[in-house]
Amino acid sequence: MITVIGLGFVGLTTALGFSDKGYLVYGYDTSVVKTERLRKGMVPFYEPYLDEKLNQYMNNRFHIVDDLKDAVDRSEIIFFCVGTPSRADGSADLSYIFDAVKSVTECITKPQFKVLVIKSSVPPATTSECIKPYIESLGFKVGEDVGLINNPEFLREGYAWSNFMNPDRIVIGQESDRSGEIAENIYGPFRAPIYRVSLTTAEFIKYLSNTLLATLISFANEQSLIARAIGDIDIRTAFQVLHRDKRWFGTPAAMTSYVFPGCGFGGYCLPKDTLALVSQSIKNGYSPNILKSVIQVNEDIQQFVVRDITEQVGPEETIGILGLAFKPNSNDIRETPAKRIIEMLIQKGYRNIIVYDPMAMQEFKEAYSLPVEYASSINALLSKTGYVVILTAWDEFVTNELSIRKKHVFDYRYLYG
Ligand SMILES: NC(=O)c1ccc[n+]([C@@H]2O[C@H](COP(=O)([O-])OP(=O)(O)OC[C@H]3O[C@@H](n4cnc5c(N)ncnc54)[C@H](O)[C@@H]3O)[C@@H](O)[C@H]2O)c1
Numbered sequence: 001m002i003t004v005i006g007l008g009f010v011g012l013t014t015a016l017g018f019s020d021k022g023y024l025v026y027g028y029d030t031s032v033v034k035t036e037r038l039r040k041g042m043v044p045f046y047e048p049y050l051d052e053k054l055n056q057y058m059n060n061r062f063h064i065v066d067d068l069k070d071a072v073d074r075s076e077i078i079f080f081c082v083g084t085p086s087r088a089d090g091s092a093d094l095s096y097i098f099d100a101v102k103s104v105t106e107c108i109t110k111p112q113f114k115v116l117v118i119k120s121s122v123p124p125a126t127t128s129e130c131i132k133p134y135i136e137s138l139g140f141k142v143g144e145d146v147g148l149i150n151n152p153e154f155l156r157e158g159y160a161w162s163n164f165m166n167p168d169r170i171v172i173g174q175e176s177d178r179s180g181e182i183a184e185n186i187y188g189p190f191r192a193p194i195y196r197v198s199l200t201t202a203e204f205i206k207y208l209s210n211t212l213l214a215t216l217i218s219f220a221n222e223q224s225l226i227a228r229a230i231g232d233i234d235i236r237t238a239f240q241v242l243h244r245d246k247r248w249f250g251t252p253a254a255m256t257s258y259v260f261p262g263c264g265f266g267g268y269c270l271p272k273d274t275l276a277l278v279s280q281s282i283k284n285g286y287s288p289n290i291l292k293s294v295i296q297v298n299e300d301i302q303q304f305v306v307r308d309i310t311e312q313v314g315p316e317e318t319i320g321i322l323g324l325a326f327k328p329n330s331n332d333i334r335e336t337p338a339k340r341i342i343e344m345l346i347q348k349g350y351r352n353i354i355v356y357d358p359m360a361m362q363e364f365k366e367a368y369s370l371p372v373e374y375a376s377s378i379n380a381l382l383s384k385t386g387y388v389v390i391l392t393a394w395d396e397f398v399t400n401e402l403s404i405r406k407k408h409v410f411d412y413r414y415l416y417g
Pocket of ligand 1: 005006007008009010011028029030031034081082083084096099100103119120121122153154155156157
């Protein structure tokens, strides 16, 4: 049996979704107005399919309770779906979660392991740094008396039912395997890929997704402001043509390679075109903050790489650089992050740098006369150094993972798990 606390968009969908999968579900909400309407079979907000499902399951597999005690006593798992609005300073207001956790734990009297699942969106580290200590302050040892899970929800309003019933992925952030297993079993009937990760990783995955969406929207809006400032641009058509790019929906959908961290963009087009559009927009009276930040972050990430290496390896050591091209399957070395990173290392006194790239060695050598040694193969490079820095995501570096990982690896392309 399952209890769901908070019967808004997420909670009601969760409760009815689990009912649909055959579970007996208890629902609880502090809003009497809401629970009264729900009991009459009316969904207090617009969301397709929910009223139908509410009427189908109400009082057989879905029970709205006024008193939590019985529901909590009978449930092995309790989902918290209360709101987490912004405070004035932008931080998340956790007071609804704390209130709900308090009400639930007050009902736990028997020594029976129950899993508390935070489904509300909370910023990374909140479950382990705020919610867990709070539960412990109420006298419960997390991991022994109760389990704790962060299980973000990815549904879109308007599509809540189909998103919940056919999820692309289910993320279970767990404080222990025991809790993770219980949560995974509950989701078994959904037949979706399940990712069991740490509490904080689960929270991060949710914010990674939402902030990307927010960034894309603001990006599109900033572009519309740039276009209006320049003038004579058909904004609607421009975006419709952008959407024809196969990278959005082709197989594989190559857009994924752009939304993946690395050590900065390079090559002939992205750096110069971004700079040029910023300059053109400013000339026309609009200063595009996102694009200026895009350029700044590209600089920041390269500075980070150099700082990270120099904090761990002294200048007297030999450093092996794997990858010179700005991207794999290309010998283009224009504006490649490798150039800037190697230059910064040299400036910081690193004299022994050995480099290897499957395709771009000659081009790099000719374009930039940097004092580095060129290795003829990965193995030749590995034989000369204990430190390997991966700057380009070549397949060859993946197939040679075993030998490369015998060294201290700085994997800035996140090739290895
Ligand atoms: N709406 C979405 O599309 C969506 C999608 C994914 C995640 N989320 C996240 O899920 C959480 C809930 O969002 P929502 O849109 O369902 O919010 P909502 O405001 O629609 O619902 C929250 C419900 O919790 C109830 N509540 C508050 N305190 C309570 C308590 N102590 N005990 C019992 N009930 C209590 C409220 O009365 C309300 O009905 C938020 O953290 C939100 O960020 C929302």
